[in-house]
Amino acid sequence: MKVTIEMKNGETYRGLLINAEETMNLSLSDVVRTARNGQVSNLQSVYLRGSAIRFIALPELLRNSPIFKKVSQLKKKFADSAAERRKGNGDFGAGSKRKRDG
Numbered sequence: 001m002k003v004t005i006e007m008k009n010g011e012t013y014r015g016l017l018i019n020a021e022e023t024m025n026l027s028l029s030d031v032v033r034t035a036r037n038g039q040v041s042n043l044q045s046v047y048l049r050g051s052a053i054r055f056i057a058l059p060e061l062l063r064n065s066p067i068f069k070k071v072s073q074l075k076k077k078f079a080d081s082a083a084e085r086r087k088g089n090g091d092f093g094a095g096s097k098r099k100r101d102g
Contacts (some may be wrong), residue, residue: 001056001058001059001060002014002017003015003026003027003028003056003057003059004056005028005048005053005055005057006053006054006055006057006095007052007053008052008053008054009036009052010036011033011034011035012034013031013032013034013046013048014032015030015031015032015043015046016028016029016030017028018045019044019072020069021050023050024053025047025048025049025050026047026050026053026056027046028046028047028048028049030043030044030045031044033046052054060061
């Protein structure tokens, strides 16, 4: 699948995603690299370090993918549980201090 990657240094890479690791390190082939100054170059393959990636643009085709629907359900569930925690659990909820006697 063709993806577009923007790096923290401003460079962009567009190519065929070959491999993605847990650390977000990516391998791309048939890559078009656009430097910060606009210079374009073609590369056969490239390996991008995950910690240097700002964002990854995926194709529109994946917008309705089942995995993203599951992620949005989990996100909503997490937001709901966070809202419940913010409401508090009485006088001794998380983060509150109890007064000492004497």
